[in-house]
Amino acid sequence: MAPYASDDSTTAGEVDEQRSGRRKAARYVVPVTVMGVAAATIGLVPALADSGDPDLPKITAQQLIEKIAKSDVQQLSGTVKISTDLGLPDLGGLESSLLSGAASQGEGGSSADPTAKLTELASGTHTLRVAADGPDRQKLSLLENAAEYSIIHNGKDVWAYDSKSNEVHHGTAAESGKESGKENGRDQQPPATPKDFAEEALKAADDTTSVTVDGTAQVAGRDAYKLLIKPKQSGSTVGAITVAVDAETGTPLKFTLTPAGGGSAVVDAGFTQVDFAEPAASTFDFTPPKGAKVTEEKASEERAFEKKAFEEKASEKKAFGKAEAREHAPKSLPKSDEDLGKGLDGMKTIGEGWNSIATFDTGGEGVPSGKDAGELGGFMDSLGDKVTGKFGSGTVFSTRLVNALITDDGKVYVGLVTKDALVKAADAGK
Template sequence: MATNAKTRKAARYAVPVAVAGVAAATVAMVPAFANSGSPDLPKVTAQQLIEKVAASDVQQLSGSAKISTDLGLPTLASGLLGGGGVAGGSANPEDKIAQLANGTHTVRVAADGPDRQKLTFVDGKDEYSLIHNGADVWGYDSKANEVWHEKDTEGAAQGKDQQGKGHKKTADRMGGASPQQLAQDILKAAGPTTDVSVGDTAQVAGRDAYQLVLKPKHGGSTVGSVKIAVDAKNGVPLRVQLLAAEGGKPIVDAGFTKVDFAKPSADTFAFTPPKGAKVTEGSDHAPGGRGKEFKGLESFPGLDALTGGAGLDGGKGGETKVLGEGWSTIARIDTGAGKSLKDIENDKNAPKEAKQFLDSLGGKVSGKFGEGRVFKTRLVNALITDDGKLYVGAVTKDALVKAADANK
């Protein structure tokens, strides 16, 4: 029973993850663009550079950064993710994170150890701030004058010894969003399917940097490479670029434009809700990673029609299976669809929203598995087959078709 519940949950969020899940990774890359110049630095090996990142113990910094994301999302998906700036609307951080999956955003960042971080997203004169100060996490939307608050007295009392235990709260996710942690996670996940090398030197935010380059060893991935610019002096990752196999500008280009490694003043992390602001208390048991954008997609009439009114619950005993490894990993999910894509396409009485949803999925494909549609972005692609199977991963359309043929 528990296993079925787990697979149904995975199926329920499969398409949202394909469209919007990358947003969390985008925020994790917070620390944009390299200054001109290739400084002359002593030669290092990839292993030495990895060790330099791992040994870096910098926990105090402040500065400004840019996050530029170009996923090539279809119009429908862009609308569901919420275009425009991060300010305005709910102050819940989950709602803001998804909006970083599109466009360019300016961020001010400050950190003083694992218990104090602050991220401020600036769009014009409006700002959204996410502040972690000890046991308190605050989200403040200046445009809407709304405040979101979460208190973690238990986590604060347990201290560092309890990191990694229990459910992840917003404060934990902010700590994991540091550029140091991001780089370490990427390097840990690299594994045998990745070629790691040292690229050209660079200057980022006026600081000399080495560039660590990670590339998939095998074809089929939409990712061409990941470049991590590492501060030559202290080993702090200063910029992360995610480059597409198909070329063009980076899918994600996130890095410091200005950085200072001095200790930020204590009042940087102080926050009191402004007079008249609406304050919402966060729930300790609220499901992480599920914002308004997920609910908007799962209730979309077209998706409802595709799954016979069941959303993506996989309510008919759906099953999730992981195919491949490393950069070429594909998730195969049985959605338990009540109607085939052809049924929707040929049904004159089907809601117009359903057909709009089908059109947004992109071109038709066929193979030994039958027929289906591909939802395409520059990073994550998804194949929905006519019989209700979903194949999703950071892989090419051809790789999805091949997987569907082999696992029909």
């Protein structure tokens, strides 16, 4: 063990001074989709085990955070291994179908559409090759069995190629989901590198967070400091987050999130090989292979027009059969997606820090359960746990990280907290 340690602890207040504009990184989803969508907001894979324990100059947590913030690595290439173990219920492959199926049902039906393809990072173990040369040229390749999926951003062009189906998806940087975020109505893609994960974790730092330096490590042949981020409060499902930070460049090399309940990491993502030299210009060249099906991404104006037309048609259908549909609607589900939408609009957050809980009212009657709900009720019972309290009764859907409670009267509580914490929040809300 190298003679290295640091007792220095940086509170959220100090961290905030160094990195203004941090927001809490709490991303919540409707509980009944916890087993699928929650994973997509976290997506990762285990890197090779750390080796060595380099003797590096002492550094405080605040200095290390500053080092990450000042890191301006524009050029790199390497291999990243990502592993995710959220402890999702076994749906016989249904969750994977739901996540990836959007690709064939989305715009143009292209299996190469990155909107759905990268959700595969939400579970299992994956190997990625990454390369970057400034803000206008990046490449990410997902290596699969005898196949490869790549996204190439070169100037204004964004290409996505699926070698398995020999399909190509083409858009522009202004239109791509990764570049424009939610401007075109799409969610951002899941994080794919240790830096992505580290930035999200640091956004969550506040007065409820302990941030310390926890020694050193060697990752992908590079000397690194280990930044340890832990909730100060009890009741969170998050045990600790460790970020290995390159001692020379300040680039996060590995990210590990362990649950409070113990066991293997929920998320483990790290470089197994990294090079900070300029990648060859040819790395970012792409020409659709001969015979490949090429799908052009629609312009935002065209998508907006189609969306409006679809909504108008859907509204007409609802108006025509509204009374009959309500009469035959399952008793324990929201009577319309409009009810659910109103609930999301009224979402609020209770608690603070890692114990924050998002809550809203679906406008429905909770989750189908018991014999009266038939096969659907039995299926939902198998996925969740029935709970009771001052609030009445409800169902908790759990993963190793995200838990969600839906009460029988349609109220929803979601957070990175324990089942008991959700019940307590529901009781306080009565």
